Amino acid sequence: MGMRVVLEGKQLATGYRKGKRTAVVHRSLDFTLRAGELVCLLGGNGVGKSTLLRTLAGVQPALAGELELQGRPLASFPVRERSTAIGLVLTERVQAGGLTVFELAALGRQPYTGYFGRLTRQDRERVSQALEAVGMSEKAGNYVAELSDGERQKVMIAKALVQECPLILLDEPTAFLDVTSRIEVMALLHRLAGEEGKAILMSTHDVEQALALADGLWLMYPDGTMPCGATEDLVLSGGLDGLFGTSPVDFDRMCGSYSARNGQFRPVRLMAADDVLHHWAQNALMRQGYYGMTDSSDATLPLLAIESPQDLTWTCGGEPHRFHSFAELSAALRQGRPRSTRSM
Amino acid sequence: MKTAYRAEHKGWVCGGCLTVLVALLAVANLWMGSVDIPAEAVGRILLGCEVDNEAWAFIVRESRVPLCVTALLSGAALSVSGLMLQTAFGNPLADPSILGISSGASLGVALVMLAGGGTVAAGAFSFSGFLAAVLGALAGALVVMGLILFLSTLIRSNVMLLIAGIMVGYIVSSAISLLNFFATAEGVHSYMIWGMGNFGGVPSAQLPWFSAVVAGGLLWAVLLVKPLNALLLGERYAENLGVNVRWVRGQLLGVTGLLTAVVTAFCGPVAFIGLAVPHVARLLLGTSNHNALLPVTMLCGAAVALLCNLLCILPGEWGMIPLNAVTPVLGAPVIVYVIVRQRRIKYFN
Numbered sequence: 079m080g081m082r083v084v085l086e087g088k089q090l091a092t093g094y095r096k097g098k099r100t101a102v103v104h105r106s107l108d109f110t111l112r113a114g115e116l117v118c119l120l121g122g123n124g125v126g127k128s129t130l131l132r133t134l135a136g137v138q139p140a141l142a143g144e145l146e147l148q149g150r151p152l153a154s155f156p157v158r159e160r161s162t163a164i165g166l167v168l169t170e171r172v173q174a175g176g177l178t179v180f181e182l183a184a185l186g187r188q189p190y191t192g193y194f195g196r197l198t199r200q201d202r203e204r205v206s207q208a209l210e211a212v213g214m215s216e217k218a219g220n221y222v223a224e225l226s227d228g229e230r231q232k233v234m235i236a237k238a239l240v241q242e243c244p245l246i247l248l249d250e251p252t253a254f255l256d257v258t259s260r261i262e263v264m265a266l267l268h269r270l271a272g273e274e275g276k277a278i279l280m281s282t283h284d285v286e287q288a289l290a291l292a293d294g295l296w297l298m299y300p301d302g303t304m305p306c307g308a309t310e311d312l313v314l315s316g317g318l319d320g321l322f323g324t325s326p327v328d329f330d331r332m333c334g335s336y337s338a339r340n341g342q343f344r345p346v347r348l349m350a351a352d353d354v355l356h357h358w359a360q361n362a363l364m365r366q367g368y369y370g371m372t373d374s375s376d377a378t379l380p381l382l383a384i385e386s387p388q389d390l391t392w393t394c395g396g397e398p399h400r401f402h403s404f405a406e407l408s409a410a411l412r413q414g415r416p417r418s419t420r421s422m
Numbered sequence: 423m424k425t426a427y428r429a430e431h432k433g434w435v436c437g438g439c440l441t442v443l444v445a446l447l448a449v450a451n452l453w454m455g456s457v458d459i460p461a462e463a464v465g466r467i468l469l470g471c472e473v474d475n476e477a478w479a480f481i482v483r484e485s486r487v488p489l490c491v492t493a494l495l496s497g498a499a500l501s502v503s504g505l506m507l508q509t510a511f512g513n514p515l516a517d518p519s520i521l522g523i524s525s526g527a528s529l530g531v532a533l534v535m536l537a538g539g540g541t542v543a544a545g546a547f548s549f550s551g552f553l554a555a556v557l558g559a560l561a562g563a564l565v566v567m568g569l570i571l572f573l574s575t576l577i578r579s580n581v582m583l584l585i586a587g588i589m590v591g592y593i594v595s596s597a598i599s600l601l602n603f604f605a606t607a608e609g610v611h612s613y614m615i616w617g618m619g620n621f622g623g624v625p626s627a628q629l630p631w632f633s634a635v636v637a638g639g640l641l642w643a644v645l646l647v648k649p650l651n652a653l654l655l656g657e658r659y660a661e662n663l664g665v666n667v668r669w670v671r672g673q674l675l676g677v678t679g680l681l682t683a684v685v686t687a688f689c690g691p692v693a694f695i696g697l698a699v700p701h702v703a704r705l706l707l708g709t710s711n712h713n714a715l716l717p718v719t720m721l722c723g724a725a726v727a728l729l730c731n732l733l734c735i736l737p738g739e740w741g742m743i744p745l746n747a748v749t750p751v752l753g754a755p756v757i758v759y760v761i762v763r764q765r766r767i768k769y770f771n
Contacts (some may be wrong), residue, residue, distance in 0.1 A: 137661065161664030173512045174654040176710030188652055188663045195648040195713065241663075 083149075084244050084277035085111040085134065090143035092126065092133045102141060103129045109296060109306045111279055113244060116271040117306075118288035119281040121298030122322045127281040130298070131249050134279070136160050148244060161189040165238030167248040171230055175223030179233050182222050183209055186240030208239040211274070212266060228259025232266065239274065248280035252287075260284055264291045289313065289334045297321055343369035347381040355384050362404050366411040382407075433714025436706055440721035444494065447728035451490040455735055456742075457481055485622070488629045489731065493621040495636040496689055497699070497727020498720040499681040502643045504696030505703070505719045509650050509712070510674050511574070514760060515584055517697035518682040522566045522591035525598075527686035528617070530562030531555050532598045535613050536605035559687035563679040566590055571675055619690040619745030621731050632688060639681040640720060646673060650712045693746050694753025695730075699723045701760045726752065 087109045093102040103126040111117055121127050132138050133145070136152050145152045147163055155163060165186070174182055184197055184205045191197060197205070209215040212232040222230065231251050238246045248267070252260040264284070268291045271278045279296075282288055288295065289309055296306045297317055305317055312318065318329045322336070329336050346363060348370025350356035359382065360370045370382065380394040390401040392410070401407040452468070453461050459478045466473050467482045504517040511521075518524045534554045570587050577583045602610050616623070624632045649670040652660040657667050685692065703719040704710060730748045737743060 135662065137658070157666060158664045161662060164662065166659065166662040168656075168658055170656065172655045172659065174710065176704060176708075177654065178709075181709075181711050182655075185652060185655060185663060188648065188665075191648070193645070193648065195651060 081112040081114050083110050084113050084147065085109075085279075086144075086146045087134075088144040090133070090145055091141040092129050092138075093141050094129075094138070095141065100141060104302055104304070106143065107304050109304065111245070111277045113275045113277050114271055115293045116268045116278045116280070116291065117294040117296060118292035119279060119296045119298060120283075120285060120288060120318075120321060121281075122300060125298045125300055127298055128249055131247055131279075131281060135164055135166055135247050158189060162241060163243050163245060165241040165243040165246040167231065167234045167238055167246065167251045169250045169253045171227060171254070172222070172234070175221060177222050178218065179209065179214055179220050179222060179225070180205060180218040182233050183214075183236040183240055186237035189241060204242070205236075205240050208236040209233075211239060211270065212236045226259065228255045228262060231255065231259075231263055235263070235266065235270070239270070239276075244277060246276050246278045248278070250281050250283065252282060252284055261287060264288075267291075268293075285318075286335055337364075343367060345374065345376075345379055346370050347374050347376070347379050348372055348384075349381065350384045351386065355387070358404070359384050359390075362408055363411075366408060368411065430714060432707055432709075433718060436714075436718050437721060440718065440725055444721055444724045444728065447725055447732065448490050448494060450732055451493065451728055451735075452482065452486050454732065455481070455486055484626050488624050488626045489622045490728070491629060491633060492624045492689065493727045493731040494724045495633060495640075496621060496685045496692065497695060497723040497725070497730075498640055499636050499685050499723075500692060500696040501699035501703075501719045501723025501726070502640060502716065503678040503681050504698075505700040505712075505716065506643060506646070506650065506674050506678055507696075508700055509653055509710075510671065511583065512653075512656065513581075513584060514701070515697070515757075516587075518563075518678060518686075519691060519693055519696065520584065520591075521570050521587035522594060523563050523570070523679065523682050524686050524691040525591040525594040526562035526564075526566030527559035527683045528562065528691050529594045529598055530558030530560070530683070531616065531687055532601050532613055533562075534558040535616070536601045536609045556684060556687045560680065560683035562594075563683040563686070564675070566594065567675045567679045571671065616690045618747070619692045619749070620742070621689050621727065621734075621745060622742070623688040623690065632684065635684050636681065639677055639684070642673070642677045643681075643720075644716060646670065646677070647712045647716055650716070654710060690745070692749060694749040694757075695723060695726060698753035698756040699726055701756055702726070 087107055089106040089108065090104070091102060091106060092104045093100060095101075107130070119127050119130070129138075133140050134152075136155065139153065147155065152160075172182075177185075184201070186208075187197060187201045187205065188195055191201065206215065206218070209218055212235050214229065214232050214236060217225070217229070222233065225233065234251070235246075235248075252263050255263065264287045267278050267280065270276055271293070292309055294307060295309050295312050295317075296304055297312060298304050299321060305312065307317070313331060313334065316331075318331075321329070328338075343364065344367060346368045348356065348359060348363070349372070350359050356370075356372075363370050363382070371379075380392060383391045383393070385391075387404065388402050390404070390407050392399045392401065392407065399410070401410065453459070453464055457478070459482065463473050463475070463478055464482055464486075467479050468487075473479055500518065507516040507518065507521060508514055510516075569590060570583070573586045573590075574583055577586060602613065605613070649660065649665045652663045652665045653667075653670070655663075660670075661667050682696075699722050700715075700719050703715055703722045706722070707714055707718055709715060730745060730752060733748045734743045734745055
């Protein structure tokens with residue numbers, strides 16, 4: 079991969095300095111971010127994601143180590159130049175309901191415009207292109223107040239594009255969005271990274287979408303380390319296992335998601351008519367503390383055979399119980415062992 | 423991209439209409455008053471021609487022209503201060519009087535007037551007295567403004583900040599009460615009269631000073647249009663757009679403090695214009711883009727102040743109504759309307 083390195087940190091220490099007292103959040107972080115990449119920063123609450131993003135944005139100085147933006151130390155960028163190098167998108171919604179979508183996105187031209195912020199024709203074209211790129215050009219004349227939260231974030235991304243920065247930092251931009259808007263915004267960012275050649279770093283709690291759409295992950299552990307790498311490499315090397323500390327939540331490498339740990343699972347033989355049925359049968363079993371195995375020939379284990387969602391048979395000790403829905407099966411499993419009306 | 427030009431176009435139309443309105447109201451202000459002077463005579467006096475009636479010439483030159491110019495400039499100054507504070511705090515209810523800035527100016531004036539034992543009377547400033555009152559008002563306004571700004575770094579919620587501002591206002595008022603208690607009767611009287619508000623407080627000799635300072639402040643405000651637009655997005659976004667937020671906040675403090683202090687020193691603490699006029703301007707324009715909003719707010723403020731002054735001099739021979747008896751009647755309904763229709767008028771959403 080010959081892609082240009084946009085951001086590089088070596089032995090970076092982040093934290094807060096107030097007078098003589100310093101509160102170190104991270105001691106030595108190493109990372110690189112390349113053009114054309116969407117990278118997600120994952121980690122629990124309070125682990126220092128926002129502190130790192132603030133440091134990368136130049137809002138607060140690094141305590142130690144090197145931080146280079148396009149081969150130059152970030153600290154050497156004057157404020158004005160920094161605003162053309164780093165575009166920011168934040169969690170909170172802006173109180174700019176009285177601006178049109180176009181006007182809001184056009185604020186991203188401020189680093190380039192003159193004293194009164196007048197837009198030239200090129201500026202206007204750039205804004206239109208950005209709104210086109212995020213799919214908001216239809217609503218260019220609408221008030222921001224009329225937009226949904228997801229559309230607002232898209233306009234803020236357009237604002238960041240209009241800034242023409244090689245690096246875009248997003249601090250949990252999807253935190254307040256509903257599922258479809260979250261997916262739309264993530265897919266948009268992934269596309270923009272590729273098409274516009276931007277380096278995009280976003281912090282998020284949305285593990286599922288991050289695994290699906292991020293080219294790379296930065297995993298911020300409670301112990302202060304931050305392994306970085308391609309999504310699949312990290313998943314398969316067990317990188318996501320202890321990400322949220324010792325909380326009773328496990329990472330399921332198969333599904334790519336976290337789920338509540340449920341003590342010891344009791345094994346069950348599971349036979350389902352198709353994959354979809356198998357998936358949801360496993361879901362129901364695990365919730366009740368069972369685990370379905372397809373390859374076991376141990377005849378002493380209970381057997382759950384599923385023909386259709388209306389036809390479920392639980393055989394235990396040679397005695398078959400029939401259920402007509404997952405609700406009946408779950409109720410029986412909750413009570414300890416299947417008790418049901420005899421099959422008809 | 424027709425839509426992008428909509429606000430700009432509307433800004434020019436609104437600006438034009440308001441300029442005409444301001445001109446008409448200014449003429450009405452010059453023409454009407456407690457003494458009947460024919461319009462033709464007023465015109466001749468203003469053009470510098472000789473008229474038979476020396477008293478008329480004196481009234482127009484020494485009373486009506488200062489009154490008109492003061493009202494026009496004060497209205498623009500207070501409104502634009504209100505607008506800048508509303509944007510800086512992201513709060514539709516911010517204005518110089520609610521945040522306690524005019525109370526601070528009042529305290530400064532009270533110190534000068536009351537501690538001076540009534541020798542410095544409203545409307546009859548000697549030059550040094552006038553300077554003392556303005557400096558007192560400016561110092562008071564800046565101290566309160568600085569306090570509010572300091573509190574704004576501690577208090578994240580804007581509603582809480584407004585409440586803190588109101589509290590600061592109360593504390594300042596209690597200091598003023600104390601000063602009143604120990605002051606002479608003349609001092610209390612002139613302070614009372616001053617507190618009722620009056621655009622006639624600038625004597626013609628000091629009019630050029632007043633005009634120059636206020637015009638300078640208004641010009642300064644115009645220069646802040648670009649960072650004000652960035653501040654609509656909040657401080658963190660503004661910072662990312664290359665705005666030096668601290669420096670801009672400091673300048674906003676300076677301009678609003680200066681404008682409020684100078685106007686308050688001469689005209690008393692004028693209520694509601696700073697709060698209501700920016701909303702009127704936003705409703706007229708349908709935008710919170712300061713490129714159009716800021717000039718239109720100034721014109722709107724000038725028009726409203728001239729209208730209020732006209733209402734004050736309406737009783738004619740019976741004298742003038744205090745200004746602060748008129749402004750709330752016009753201003754309060756606007757605020758109630760904005761609060762009631764908040765879900766529809768989403769300028770702060």
